[in-house]
Amino acid sequence: MLNFRIDEDRCIQCGECAADCPAMCISLDNGLPEIHEKRCIRCQHCLAVCPTAALSILDKDPDDSRPLHKDSLPAPEKMETLLMGRRSVRRYKPDPVPKETIRHLLQITGHAPTGMNVRQTLYTVVDDPEVMNEVRAATLRRVKEVIEDPGLPKGLEIVGKYVAAGDKMGVDIFYRGAPHLLIVSSPHNGPSPDADCLIALSQFELLAATMGLGTVWDGLAKWAIARIAPDLRERLGIPEDHTIGYAMAFGYPAVTYYRTTQHDAPAINVVGS
CATH class of the missing domain: 3.30.70.20 (Alpha-Beta Plaits)
Structure with missing residues (x-):
């Protein structure tokens, strides 16, 4: 009703x-x-x-509901700085983000738009650093097992090089030492599962930045969980009928960036007179 x-x-x-x-x-x-x-x-x-x-x-x-007016929205200059200053963080403090903060982040991120407003997006979050360490160890172990037999899926051979480099340098190549992980998925049969997930993670990333948190778009984790060792998704409780849009590791950054970068102008295709 x-x-x-x-x-x-x-x-x-x-x-x-x-x-x-x-x-x-x-x-x-x-x-x-x-x-x-x-x-x-x-x-x-x-x-x-x-x-x-x-x-x-x-x-x-x-x-x-919260009222919408000019004073309740961020100033354009501050929004520009946030967008231009966001970084993919690959160095994290071990300190956990309070679970209440994570729940609040996800509650607000849940307002992200979805195709046809189906709102079937699933937020799978690892909010306990000890569990994250288990996921970290399981991911590395399973990927190494697949590398040995039957071998990495075609097109993902580069993952083997990353694993070898991570072992050599003592780096957590899959999660970069982050204490938390967020994976966003949506049913295969939805109108726009990939887009829904990416939109949600984009909003999560920006909101997290305003709270002093760092994030990294974690393609290696997505490959590992969605394609290389899909049994990991069962461990994480991600339904089989879901498309994994992407993964994002996050936590308190162990690095500080002091200024925005200066990228060249983007390619723009203007249609019109």
Whole structure:
């Protein structure tokens, strides 16, 4: 049930909820909104766009939502600095991130958009450094076993070189010593499983940076878990019918970056006059 309700004392009959509904399932009856439940995708656009907080859906109280106005959003210059200054961190302190902080990060990241608002994204997180050490050891052991027999999958032969280099230098090549790991997955049959996962991790990364945390997009971990030794995904509880979008190691950084980098201008294809 959608539990779509209108506070008639607050409703000014502006029609914004109907005009902005992506599923076009809201109509106006004598000026008041009505909803066609079967077409609703539960995006809550109607709740967000109502200027007087007159509309409730899914038992959500609009007064519990955070107000959106200029003062509640980051200044463009600060957002630019965050985007330009983010780094892939490969050196971490052993200190664990409080579990409450991790839960809060994931709760906010859960607002990331998904295709058709299916919201089937699964956040698999290792929040205990001791468990992370078990995952670390199991990953290295299993990948080495596969290297010996039957051999790495075609196209991933380079992983063997990374493993050898990591052994030689005493470096955790798969997780870079991070105390935590986040893997985002989504059902194969969803409208956009890969994109949904990458969008979520992008938002997690930026929010984590504002809390003083470092992150690294962990392609080696994704290869290990999704393609080289898929039994690891069972150990992590990732469903077989899920696409693993990507993995991200994170924690408190043991390195400080003092300035943004200066990349060349991107390739831009302008379509128009």
